[in-house]
Amino acid sequence: MTATGQAPSPSMPPLLDVAGVTVRFGGIHALTEADFAIPAGTVTSLIGPNGAGKTTMLNAITGMVPVAAGAIRLGGEDLLGLPPHRRAATGVVRTFQNLEVFTSLSVLENVMAGRHTHTRYSILASLVRTPGFRRVEAACRNRAMDCLDFVGLADMADAPAGDLPYGSQRLLEMARALAADPKLLLLDEPAAGLNSKETARLGDLIMAVRDKLGVTIGLVEHDMDLVMHVSDFVTVLNFGHPLASGTPDEVQADPEVVRAYLGEDE
Ligand SMILES: Nc1ncnc2c1ncn2[C@@H]1O[C@H](COP(=O)(O)OP(=O)(O)OP(=O)(O)O)[C@@H](O)[C@H]1O
Ligand SMILES: [Mg+2]
Incomplete structure (x- = not known):
């Protein structure tokens, strides 16, 4: 259940809609025609191996890297035409992979x-x-x-x-x-460097932000226990392109995802 009391479903109009986004750094294709939707009132995670393009996705959403193709909308409103500070004013707020205190x-x-x-x-x-x-x-x-x-x-x-x-x-x-x-809070590896007790507390906090404050969350994270525990939906990126999207159960059962990413730890 979400803060709105509705069971989240992929058919709900997403708060954030990233469609066909491509980001290149010279010859590196960090994102290639990538889709990523975050339905309102959900925790939706973006996972994938190192270098898959997760941080680049957050940078594209917040206006920190140039986007070569595609569309990014928040509540139907185009974000790509807005400079970073105007995107923050629409309610998109992020934290960074490296501590910025x-x-x-x-x-x-x-x-x-x-x-x-x-x-x-x-x-x-x-x-x-x-x-x-x-x-x-x-x-x-x-x-x-x-x-x-x-x-x-x-x-x-x-x-x-x-x-x-x-x-x-x-x-x-x-x-x-x-x-x-924030309307949409984007967290880039918030559990990095935390011990298991701190990570569990962080998980409770992320769900409280969704359920008590009604803030929609986009989570980039490598800790799979945390991701599968707190997420309503998960998108898997591989080499800059989405490999699968669905509920945590659907994604964990996807043989391609297991082969490309989740199987790594086994
Ligand atoms: N500013 C940049 N200039 C050049 N290349 C970049 C830049 N930012 C990212 N890249 C490259 O784009 C690709 C995607 O990087 P990104 O940081 O988005 O990956 P990530 O999924 O966040 O990885 P990690 O899990 O290690 O944080 C990598 O090959 C990276 O080296
Ligand atoms: Mg990253």
Whole structure:
């Protein structure tokens, strides 16, 4: 069940619709006519071997690499014509494969930085600290605290972010992404470097973001136990092209997927 109370189905109009996208880096075809749909209210994962094009897919969606062909739509609206900051304003928010925490800022300040697309005031207003500025800042701080509370880091709000253990820094990134009020949250290997207990907690959190906050999630992840546990749907990429899409059970039973990817560990 999703946050909308409906059982997700591939026939639901997707929130995100990537159709026939091609991305090349010189002679490297990172994505070739790739389709990837994320139905609203689901956790939908993108898996595949190293170099399959998963991060490139997130980069194409968020406007960080040029797309040579295809279409990318969010709720039916074309994203390809928009620069990255305008895509963020439509509600597409991501985290990165490598940790992107500002270690010298406090935990709370890191999360407040995630709200910058929602806070508008002039430099003069911030220097003079006008009542309007102080109201906006207080609202931003409150919202950031709510996000820290959601990921279980509220007690650490005033600590320098660099003092947090690695696993908590990953949660901090999630809190910062939530502070941007995403419609679609794209997570690039959030479990990388986490131990099994931290990974289990992350799984609970991902499902809580979907079920309690109603945020749709696109998950890129190598930890197959996590992927199969939290996902409504899974798309498998191989050499830049989708090999299979379906429910976790369907994908795990697909002989081509087992041969190309899932069989690797056995
Ligand atoms: N900016 C770039 N310039 C040149 N080649 C790139 C660039 N980004 C990605 N590539 C290449 O595109 C292919 C896909 O890379 P990508 O990072 O999307 O894979 P991935 O599925 O995320 O892999 P991993 O699981 O290792 O993170 C690889 O061959 C990679 O070397
Ligand atoms: Mg990657």
